[in-house]
Amino acid sequence: xxxxxxxxxxxxxxxxxxxxxxxxxxxxxxxxxxxxxxxxxxxxxxxxxxxxxxxxxxxxxxxxxxxxxxxxxxxxxxxxxxxxxxxxxxxxxxxxxxxxxxxxxxxxxxxxxxxxxxxxxxxxxxxxxxxxxxxxxxxxxxxxxxxxxxxxxxxxxxxxxxxxxxxxxxxxxxxxxxxxxxxxxxxxxxxxxxxxxxxxxxxxxxxxxxxxxxxxxxxxxxxxxxxxxxxxxxxxxxxxxxxxxxxxxxxxxxx
Amino acid sequence: xxxxxxxxxxxxxxxxxxxxxxxxxxxxxxxxxxxxxxxxxxxxxxxxxxxxxxxxxxxxxxxxxxxxxxxxxxxxxxxxxxxxxxxxxxxxxxxxxxxxxxxxxxxxxxxxxxxxxxxxxxxxxxxxxxxxxxxxxxxxxxxxxxxxxxxxxxxxxxxxxxxxxxxxxxxxxxxxxxxxxxxxxxxxxxxxxxxxxxxxxxxxxxxxxxxxxxxxxxxxxxxxxxxxxxxxxxxxxxxxxxxxxxxxxxxxxxxxxxxxxxxxxxxxxxxxxxxxxxxxxxxxxxxxxxxxxxxxxxxxxxxxxxxxxxx
Numbered sequence: 279x280x281x282x283x284x285x286x287x288x289x290x291x292x293x294x295x296x297x298x299x300x301x302x303x304x305x306x307x308x309x310x311x312x313x314x315x316x317x318x319x320x321x322x323x324x325x326x327x328x329x330x331x332x333x334x335x336x337x338x339x340x341x342x343x344x345x346x347x348x349x350x351x352x353x354x355x356x357x358x359x360x361x362x363x364x365x366x367x368x369x370x371x372x373x374x375x376x377x378x379x380x381x382x383x384x385x386x387x388x389x390x391x392x393x394x395x396x397x398x399x400x401x402x403x404x405x406x407x408x409x410x411x412x413x414x415x416x417x418x419x420x421x422x423x424x425x426x427x428x429x430x431x432x433x434x435x436x437x438x439x440x441x442x443x444x445x446x447x448x449x450x451x452x453x454x455x456x457x458x459x460x461x462x463x464x465x466x467x468x469x470x471x472x473x474x475x476x477x478x479x480x481x482x483x484x485x486x487x488x489x490x491x492x493x494x495x496x497x498x499x500x501x502x503x504x505x506x507x508x509x510x511x512x513x514x515x516x517x518x519x520x521x522x523x524x525x526x527x528x529x530x531x532x533x
Numbered sequence: 534x535x536x537x538x539x540x541x542x543x544x545x546x547x548x549x550x551x552x553x554x555x556x557x558x559x560x561x562x563x564x565x566x567x568x569x570x571x572x573x574x575x576x577x578x579x580x581x582x583x584x585x586x587x588x589x590x591x592x593x594x595x596x597x598x599x600x601x602x603x604x605x606x607x608x609x610x611x612x613x614x615x616x617x618x619x620x621x622x623x624x625x626x627x628x629x630x631x632x633x634x635x636x637x638x639x640x641x642x643x644x645x646x647x648x649x650x651x652x653x654x655x656x657x658x659x660x661x662x663x664x665x666x667x668x669x670x671x672x673x674x675x676x677x678x679x680x681x682x683x684x685x686x687x688x689x690x691x692x693x694x695x696x697x698x699x700x701x702x703x704x705x706x707x708x709x710x711x712x713x714x715x716x717x718x719x720x721x722x723x724x725x726x727x728x729x730x731x732x733x734x735x736x737x738x739x740x741x742x743x744x745x746x747x748x749x750x751x752x753x754x755x756x757x758x759x760x761x762x763x764x765x766x767x768x769x770x771x772x773x774x775x776x777x778x779x780x781x782x783x784x785x786x787x788x789x790x791x792x793x794x795x796x797x798x799x800x801x802x803x804x805x806x807x808x809x810x811x812x813x814x815x816x817x818x819x820x821x822x823x824x825x826x827x828x829x830x831x832x833x834x835x836x837x838x839x840x841x842x843x844x
Contacts, residue, residue, distance in 0.1 A: 330647045352649045360647040366639040368543070370550040375543075382539040383648040425644060 280344040283308045283433050283465035284329060289338035291324050298324040300489035301338065306482070308432075311459050311466040313476035315514055316486035322469040323363075325486070326435050329467070330360045343432050356384075359431035363438040363469075365422025369411030373397070373421055376410055377428060384429035396424045400454065416447035423454065434458065436468045440475060448472075452479050473510045485517045492517040536650045540658025541665060544632075548666045554627055558670060561620045562677055565613065569681035572609030576686065579604060605796040606688040607697060610678050614791030617674075617705040618741060618784050624670065625709040626733040628663040629716030631726040633835070638726070656835045659717065660828075667709045675702045693806075700813050701794040707820035708787040712737055714824055718831040721838060737784075744782035748775040783820055790816035 284306040291299040299321045306312045316322045327333045329342055331351040340347045343357040367376045374393060381389045397403050400420050410421060419439070426434060439455070440448040456479050458464040470476060476483055477497070484494035493500060497510075504513055548554055579602050587598055636642035645655055675698060682690050690698075716733040723729045752769040759766065771779075779785045792798035793812055804812070 330643075332643060332646055352651075355647055355649045358647060360644065362640045362643050364640055365644075366641070367644075368547065368639070368641060370547050371543070375546065379539060379543050380644065380648065383536055383645060383650055385535075385649065 280341075281308065282306060283310070284312075284340075284342055284467060286325075286329075286340040287338055289325075289328060289340050290336050291321075291328055291333065292336045297489050299328065299335075302489075302491050304484060304491060304494055306465060306467060308465050309459065309463055310482050311455060311480045312468065313480035313483040314467065314469045314486065315471070315473070315476065315483060317518065319488075320486040321489040322486055323437060324489075326360075326437055326467070326469055330358055330435055331355055356429070357432040359426030359429070359434045361419075361422045361426045361434070361436045361439060363441055365418050367410045367418060367421060367425070369409070372407050372409055373424075374406040376421060377425055380425040381428040386429050392428055396427050399427065399457075400424055416443050419443060419447070419451065423451070427458070430462075431464070433465045433467060436466065436470075438469055438471065440470070440472055448475070455479055473514060477510050485514060487518055536648075536654045537658040537661060540645075540655060541662035544659055544662025545665055545669075548628055548663065551627075554624070557620060557624055557627065561616060561624070561670070562673065564616050564620065565610075565674065565678055566681060566685075568612035568616065569609055569678065569685045572611060573686045576604050576606075576609060603802070605802045606682060606686055606690065607694050607794075607796040607802075609682060609686045609688075610698065611792075611795050611797040613674070613678060613701070614788055614795060614797070617708065617791070618787055621705060621709045622712045622737045622741065622784070623734075625667060625712035626716045626730065626737060628666060629713045630720055630730040630733055632659050632663065632717045633720040634723065634726040634729055652836050653832060656717075656832060660714070660831075663713055663717075664710060667706060667713065671702045671706055671709070674705075675699065697794045697796070697809075700809075701791055704787060704790050704794070704813065704816055704820065707817055707824060708783055711783045711820060711823045711827070714827045714831055718827055718834065721831060721834045740782045741784040744778055745785050745788075748778040748782075748785070751775040751778065780819065783823060786816045786819045 282305045284304065286302050286304045289299060289302040289304075290297065302321075302325060314322050314325065324333070328335055329340055329347060331347050331354055334348060342354045345351075345354040345357065347354045368379070371379070377393045377396070378389055381392060386392050393406070394403070397405055400423065402420060402424075405421075410418065413421065423436075423439075434455075436455070439451050443451065452475060455466055455468070459466055468480070480497060482494070482496045483500060485492045500513060501508070501510075504516075583599075583602055590598055633642065636645070646652065679690055679695065679698060682688055682694075712733065715736055716729060719729045719732055720726070723732070749769065751772060752775045753772050754767040754769050757766045757768055758764070790813055793801040793804065793809065796802040801809075
């Protein structure tokens with residue numbers, strides 16, 4: 279089994295004149311909760327789209343669970359679960375029908391049992407026959423996470439998982455992510471703007487700026503480069519404003 | 534193959550839960566009842582007038598009675614062609630216009646494309662699912678109209694009549710698939726469902742009204758003078774151009790074969806099985822060609838389009 283759940287080498291993606299992802303070289307170890315930070319348009323979602331095989335790279339390589347996302351994309355898809363930012367699913371169908379649909383597409387055996395397990399994991403065992411159309415954003419987000427867990431993926435990609443959720447729902451999502459990571463050993467790759475969330479649950483982070491990876495390390499590793507009293511927000515803003523891959527000693531935040 | 538069936542089942546389930554789709558389907562069946570009733574009433578009225586005329590002439594001692602009007606049972610279902618041409622086409626557009634745009638807008642497409650499923654399976658599943666909905670609908674129309682023929686028209690359909698209606702249903706299926714595939718193709722290449730619906734309807738109206746009218750305008754008119762009254766009548770005749778324009782319209786093909794199969798076109802009831810089969814195959818071919826061409830374009834667009842997922 280490969281040491282890294284996700285690996286990219288000089289991965290680039292261009293849309294016309296715009297270089298959305300610029301020579302991204304990144305490794306995420308198995309069992310990590312990786313927080314991928316950056317402003318809007320930094321290239322986070324494009325990176326997730328590349329890693330989840332939704333789009334093809336312009337150059338470079340990427341693999342998930344040791345499977346190349348271009349040459350072996352079906353095997354790569356087999357080991358990933360993906361929750362987009364806005365999960366709306368099929369409003370005319372019930373939770374059970376929505377989950378059955380995605381479970382069958384993923385080749386899950388014993389579908390009813392697995393659906394029951396996943397809903398129990400989300401602490402929503404009574405949702406089977408409820409129409410998704412009547413759900414709030416937070417409820418849809420939970421069903422979105424449920425659909426991503428049906429085939430027991432090794433790596434879970436979450437794009438802004440707490441965007442638009444109330445504090446209680448955000449906390450539930452955070453607890454679920456930690457539980458999936460600790461109990462099931464799932465690697466989590468999470469695009470987020472929420473620095474509190476990153477501080478609370480992530481074990482490692484990467485910061486993107488204009489398509490380039492500024493820094494990647496464990497949370498402690500990054501913090502140790504700066505003064506003790508510097509928050510993650512200070513560090514994030516430092517990389518955003520300086521736009522350098524790593525702070526030179528003279529540029530470091532005063533210790 | 535199981536992924537195709539999974540997607541097809543989902544499409545079918547979604548369609549039958551769409552209240553607008555169900556309403557138009559009910560309207561379609563309701564129009565069939567009305568059409569059969571009007572057809573039956575007309576048939577009985579013609580026979581009643583003939584019988585009254587014969588009775589009067591017999592009383593007057595006339596021995597040379599007018600020939601009995603040729604009333605064919607299937608004529609009663611003649612309006613079915615127009616219902617399929619109009620309501621059927623709209624139903625097909627309704628099934629296909631948001632096939633991809635809705636998935637894209639809801640994010641469902643991204644979820645499907647991150648599953649271990651080839652892209653072509655997705656589009657095949659959608660085509661199969663919506664095709665099954667059309668097939669089911671036409672199956673109901675078939676049984677429903679034969680039942681009406683018996684119940685309203687008081688005519689037990691013969692094997693030949695059942696075969697004619699069945700062939701019409703096959704042609705109707707091919708016709709509806711043309712508009713399903715057209716709207717699905719547009720749904721892949723356009724961003725908003727509303728735009729796809731609008732453009733699909735414009736294309737259908739072009740096929741149903743504009744092209745046939747253009748063809749009619751370009752027909753050559755020969756003038757016939759009535760030797761008794763001296764009145765002149767213009768009889769339109771096909772020209773190479775008008776014929777070519779007609780051939781471009783799927784609706785024209787449906788009307789043409791529908792008229793012959795449902796015995797509305799004069800002389801069509803007397804057509805031999807071989808002649809009718811040839812006509813049917815010609816029309817079916819003409820309807821399948823756009824299905825195949827547009828279908829190939831649809832697959833090609835879908836397989837190479839990345840914009841489906843990144844927008």
